[in-house]
Amino acid sequence: MLSSPLFWQLAIPVLLIVLGFLVGSGRERAHYRSILAREDAMRDLPIISIRRVPEDLPDLGPAPDTRMVRGNAVISVDYFKRFLAGLRMLFGGRVTTYESLVDRARREALLRMRQQARDLGARMIVNVRMETASISKGAGGAVGSIEVLAYGTAAIPAGGGRTS
Amino acid sequence: MILSTLEYVPGKTVTSHLGIVQGSTVRAKNVGRDILSGLKNLVGGELKAYTELLGDAREESLQRMQQQAQSIGANAVLNVRFATSSVAQGAAELLAYGTAVVVE
Known part of the structure; x- marks a missing residue:
């Protein structure tokens, strides 16, 4: 039976599915844990999609430094x-497996943007935009992986931010 | 050079508009990275090689946009946007564009 090509043609995909299920779901849970922990740590750095820096924030002042x-x-x-x-x-219908894929990519991209802003000493990120690109197509045109880019303008208290 | 996704610079005024500037780069995937990423595709998760590749490419398109802005005498680029398009199978164009202005 082991020498039959039909057996291997069935066995290999089944093995890959089992491997994908075991390793993939573990990795996804770990990633979500990490996302939630970092999002908690970033609560004090709000990100908004409004196109102006709010003028009533006490620690930003009338003319904050802005950096992309x-x-x-x-x-x-x-x-x-x-x-x-x-x-x-x-x-x-609803493809829940891809919903979690785009969700993870977006939240991860936002977190990296916020980390960069925090390193600059920012208090807020204004006019945040997101872009999604599907960079590699799998067999049969199925989505293999997606890229999410998040960008915005960090508002840094004038003279209070770090340069670099 | 000030880069911003806003349409103004807080505390400064735009004295002249110099028009749109852009910078772009076309990148192809590397075969070695592709094989590794192919394996990674089985178990899912982040493809770090691609994240880096695209991050570097965007940095370069921003640099080119800044050079263009500098060459026409701007000191800020406002309302910066990114766009991505796939030129061919396995190659992507990363574009950054914005409006070059002089602020004081």
């Missing part, structure tokens, strides 16, 4: 999720 900050992340799905999504494509 950005963060990006490329996240890929595991084999198991890709398989599930492939099934879902047959019936249509």
Whole structure:
């Protein structure tokens, strides 16, 4: 039975699905834990999509320094999720496995942008925008991995920020 | 050189507008990185090589935009935006553009 090519043709995808399920879901849980912990630590650095720096913030003053900050992340799905999504494509409807993919990529990119702003001594990030690009297509045109870029303008108290 | 996604610079006034400036770069994926990322695709998670590749490429497009702005005598680029387009299979163009201005 082990020498039959049909056996291997079935066994290899099944093994990859099991591997993807075991390793992939563990890694996703670990990533979410890390995202939640870092988001908690960043609560005091608000990010807004309004196009002006709010003028009533006491610690920013009337003329804060502004600098562009950005963060990006490329996240890929595991084999198991890709398989599930492939099934879902047959019936249509909500593809939860890809929902978590884009969610992780966005939150990670935002966190990296906030880290960069914090290193500059910023109090707020204004006019934040996000862009999503699917950079590599998997077999059959399925989404393999996506990139999210988040960028905005950090508002730093005049003279109070660090330079670099 | 001030780069900003806002349409103004707090505490300063725009004295002249010099028009749109842009910088772009086209990058292809590296085969070695591609093989590693192919393996990574099985278990999911972050593809750090690609994150770095795209981060560096965006830095370069920003640099080119700044050079262009400098050459026409600007000291700030406002309303900066990024755009990505795929030129060919496995190659991506990363574009940064904005409005070059003189602020005082």
